[in-house]
Amino acid sequence: MSADAPDSQPPASDAVATPPLDDAAPPSAPDETVPPPSASNSPSASGAAAPPPADAAAAPPSDAAAWRQLDVRVLAVHVARVAGSLAPIAFLLVFGGAIDRTVLIPVAFVFGGGALRALGDAVTWATTRYRVGDELVELRSGLLRRRALSVPRDRVRTVNLTAKPLHRVFRITTVEIGTGTHEQGQLRLDAVAADEARRLRAELLRRGAVAGGAPAVAAGASSSAAGSAAGASPSAAGGATAASQSAAGGAAGANGAAEAFDLDAPPEVEIARLRWRWLPYHLLSPWTLLLPVAAFGALFNLLDQIGLEQRFGRIVGNAAEDGLQRADTEPWWAFVLLVLLALVVLSLVGAVGAGLQFGESWWRFRLTREPSGTLHLSRGLLTSRSVTIEQRRLRGVQLSEPPLQRLVGGAGLRAIVSGLRSSGHDRPEGGADTLLPHVGRAEAEAIAAEVLQEHAPAGGGAMPGDAANSFALVAGLVAHPRAALRRRLTRAVAAAGVPLLALLLAGPVAGWLPSWLWLLPLALAPLFLLLAHDAYRALGHRLTSEYVVTRHGLLSRHTTALRRDGVIGWNVRRSPFQRRSGLVTLTATTAAGKGGYEVVDIAAGDGLAFAEAAVPGLLAPFLEGDATAPAADAEPAPAG
Amino acid sequence: METDLRLRPPRHRVDPRAVRWWTAQALTTVVPALAALAVAAVLWESLRDWLLVALAVGALVGAAYVVVMPRWRYRVHRWETTPEAVYAASGWLLQEWRVAPLSRVQTVDTQRGPLQQLFGLASVTVTTASASGAIVIEGLDHTEAVELVGRLTETTQAIPGDAT
Numbered sequence: 161m162s163a164d165a166p167d168s169q170p171p172a173s174d175a176v177a178t179p180p181l182d183d184a185a186p187p188s189a190p191d192e193t194v195p196p197p198s199a200s201n202s203p204s205a206s207g208a209a210a211p212p213p214a215d216a217a218a219a220p221p222s223d224a225a226a227w228r229q230l231d232v233r234v235l236a237v238h239v240a241r242v243a244g245s246l247a248p249i250a251f252l253l254v255f256g257g258a259i260d261r262t263v264l265i266p267v268a269f270v271f272g273g274g275a276l277r278a279l280g281d282a283v284t285w286a287t288t289r290y291r292v293g294d295e296l297v298e299l300r301s302g303l304l305r306r307r308a309l310s311v312p313r314d315r316v317r318t319v320n321l322t323a324k325p326l327h328r329v330f331r332i333t334t335v336e337i338g339t340g341t342h343e344q345g346q347l348r349l350d351a352v353a354a355d356e357a358r359r360l361r362a363e364l365l366r367r368g369a370v371a372g373g374a375p376a377v378a379a380g381a382s383s384s385a386a387g388s389a390a391g392a393s394p395s396a397a398g399g400a401t402a403a404s405q406s407a408a409g410g411a412a413g414a415n416g417a418a419e420a421f422d423l424d425a426p427p428e429v430e431i432a433r434l435r436w437r438w439l440p441y442h443l444l445s446p447w448t449l450l451l452p453v454a455a456f457g458a459l460f461n462l463l464d465q466i467g468l469e470q471r472f473g474r475i476v477g478n479a480a481e482d483g484l485q486r487a488d489t490e491p492w493w494a495f496v497l498l499v500l501l502a503l504v505v506l507s508l509v510g511a512v513g514a515g516l517q518f519g520e521s522w523w524r525f526r527l528t529r530e531p532s533g534t535l536h537l538s539r540g541l542l543t544s545r546s547v548t549i550e551q552r553r554l555r556g557v558q559l560s561e562p563p564l565q566r567l568v569g570g571a572g573l574r575a576i577v578s579g580l581r582s583s584g585h586d587r588p589e590g591g592a593d594t595l596l597p598h599v600g601r602a603e604a605e606a607i608a609a610e611v612l613q614e615h616a617p618a619g620g621g622a623m624p625g626d627a628a629n630s631f632a633l634v635a636g637l638v639a640h641p642r643a644a645l646r647r648r649l650t651r652a653v654a655a656a657g658v659p660l661l662a663l664l665l666a667g668p669v670a671g672w673l674p675s676w677l678w679l680l681p682l683a684l685a686p687l688f689l690l691l692a693h694d695a696y697r698a699l700g701h702r703l704t705s706e707y708v709v710t711r712h713g714l715l716s717r718h719t720t721a722l723r724r725d726g727v728i729g730w731n732v733r734r735s736p737f738q739r740r741s742g743l744v745t746l747t748a749t750t751a752a753g754k755g756g757y758e759v760v761d762i763a764a765g766d767g768l769a770f771a772e773a774a775v776p777g778l779l780a781p782f783l784e785g786d787a788t789a790p791a792a793d794a795e796p797a798p799a800g
Numbered sequence: 801m802e803t804d805l806r807l808r809p810p811r812h813r814v815d816p817r818a819v820r821w822w823t824a825q826a827l828t829t830v831v832p833a834l835a836a837l838a839v840a841a842v843l844w845e846s847l848r849d850w851l852l853v854a855l856a857v858g859a860l861v862g863a864a865y866v867v868v869m870p871r872w873r874y875r876v877h878r879w880e881t882t883p884e885a886v887y888a889a890s891g892w893l894l895q896e897w898r899v900a901p902l903s904r905v906q907t908v909d910t911q912r913g914p915l916q917q918l919f920g921l922a923s924v925t926v927t928t929a930s931a932s933g934a935i936v937i938e939g940l941d942h943t944e945a946v947e948l949v950g951r952l953t954e955t956t957q958a959i960p961g962d963a964t
Binding site: 578728729730731732733734735736739747749750751754755756763764765766768769772777778779781782783784785 | 803804805806807808810880882884885887893894895896897898899900901904928929930931932933
């Protein structure tokens with residue numbers, strides 16, 4: 161937080177002191193009451209020195225403002241890790257492999273590296289101090305390069321707790337605080353006692369909900385003020401719901417604080433829990449086949465490192481040689497059978513592995529809404545993960561349908577949260593914003609509605625299975641113009657045609673190419689055309705009273721519902737080809753998740769009308785032409 | 801449901817010297833590439849014919865790029881600020897228009913590469929809390945850029961909120 165002006169305002173103090181007055185006051189007035197920006201940057205006690213009166217009543221127990229240290233048991237984890245790097249030696253001692261230079265040098269490197277890292281971690285442990293004051297979360301660390309970080313508490317968006325197996329053994333937990341402005345990993349406490357971690361989570365987010373009431377109101381008010389008169393009503397309604405919601409959260413938070421962090425007192429509402437019938441969806445992922453391959457690779461690597469690879473390689477080599485010799489005598493179908501058998505074995509191994517991995521990642525999965533206005537996700541067998549998201553930082557959800565899942569009607573769900581970076585989706589266990597494993601699409605949509613609090617208000621507390629909720633993610637999407645289909649078909653023809661042309665031209669020149677190769681692009685062409693058509697059918701967009709909904713994707717489909725008040729700008733992009741077909745690609749930029757979500761290949765006029773209708777008043781001054789027909793969904797939009 | 805809405809071009813052009821700057825930029829990529837091809841043609845006798853063909857084609861394409869791109873860009877690149885928003889257009893073949901409300905702006909700053917300094921130009925970057933929302937206005941007169949940054953910083957500081 162350096163030169164950015166809006167960033168350096170700590171709204172916490174005035175917001176807590178005078179919640180109802182604040183949003184009525186002119187925008188410049190609160191500036192004079194807040195401390196200068198430098199106060200929030202200094203690691204001294206200045207931030208916590210003068211708590212506002214309203215805050216003093218709900219002050220946490222006395223030790224809250226004292227500097228705290230990381231748990232000493234983390235050193236044991238580091239020692240255990242270094243000892244683990246000596247495992248190959250132990251393995252060889254037990255199984256009688258030769259211990260020579262080829263073994264010792266890599267082991268020495270690994271051990272040395274591990275020991276150096278452990279030393280660094282020990283210094284980090286010894287020098288790290290943190291404290292959670294009334295207004296600031298502060299973190300100091302470093303011996304030579306000292307680092308001091310302080311974050312206003314109302315900036316805390318997410319709190320993630322992770323305990324890897326070794327951490328679990330020693331009952332300690334890594335705490336990562338997400339603020340949206342700091343790089344990932346900058347505010348990480350590795351590690352504190354498991355109880356302390358849970359207490360921190362409750363403390364950080366409960367207070368966030370208290371301080372959050374006023375800014376939420378202010379945001380609602382300013383966005384409706386920016387809106388034109390015609391479009392103000394939906395966003396004002398959104399602001400009102402957000403305000404009442406966080407007011408309720410604030411009340412609950414105050415009660416909770418008065419009860420001195422009684423963690424388990426308030427009841428939670430369960431949104432989803434692990435269902436073993438989800439397992440088949442999980443098995444239908446590329447990882448089911450990739451994991452055994454990766455495992456064999458790792459095994460080979462290990463054997464190579466401890467010098468057994470040659471012996472093993474000779475066995476494999478002999479078998480292969482033997483097979484080749486018999487190839488002349490055995491019938492051809494025997495080999496087809498062999499390949500099929502290998503595939504079956506591979507998928508079986510993969511299925512077992514993926515099943516175990518599913519259990520590891522999603523054991524005791526629970527997604528709950530806590531009374532402090534937060535969503536809480538916890539899961540994991542060996543590595544336990546806990547993600548806490550403030551409801552008012554939730555900007556939307558994304559439904560993802562990878563190709564294999566689409567065949568069986570499955571889908572996954574991610575949260576779009578400001579302060580929680582979208583990452584880790586390439587890993588089988590999912591990222592921090594992953595809300596669900598792959599489940600049936602209808603169920604995923606129902607849970608999405610529940611997460612966004614979009615179920616019908618009358619049926620409060622309805623189970624996700626109830627189809628009564630009026631919020632539909634995918635239904636009612638508006639199709640894109642035929643020109644978008646033509647673009648995709650052209651691309652498919654080009655994808656097949658260019659290699660075909662190249663092969664036909666290069667064929668006579670380079671005589672070594674097999675003559676049948678040019679048939680390949682020709683054979684692939686129908687497949688490409690089908691995919692192109694499918695990609696066109698994926699395109700869709702829609703505007704509801706509170707969300708911008710967009711869907712696109714070749715093979716893998718992504719449906720995104722982004723809160724309209726979370727859209728902080730529009731990018732309009734047009735290639736020469738798009739210009740000829742009268743299309744543009746819109747990007748709704750947002751502070752959350754990926755940072756931008758696209759509406760691909762929408763008709764230029766409709767797209768601009770859509771963008772203007774979604775965030776009234778933002779684009780209007782820059783538009784010209786006939787604006788009579790808005791792109792907003794004509795059907796009655798579901799009320800939040 | 802065809803609507804006839806268009807984005808009008810932003811009000812201000814960038815500095816005319818930007819054409820020279822973009823030309824210089826284009827030359828710094830085209831000239832080394834052509835030089836590498838020429839050197840290769842001298843060194844490899846066996847491939848000389850092919851390399852000379854590539855050099856000729858490259859020279860034609862490169863020359864067209866050096867001549868066309870800067871002028872095209874100058875027609876497209878425009879910017880404008882209102883009391884509520886920043887609006888800018890950029891690109892040449894692939895064109896992009898970006899709008900961000902000032903209430904969501906986090907930082908405003910200028911950059912000057914060595915080439916830009918040579919022509920007395922500067923770029924202004926307006927970042928928002930979004931990873932894909934930054935608006936870059938290239939090729940402004942340096943003093944004009946500094947003024948613009950001052951003006952935008954003043955406006956954004958007056959707006960409360962945390963810009964997310």
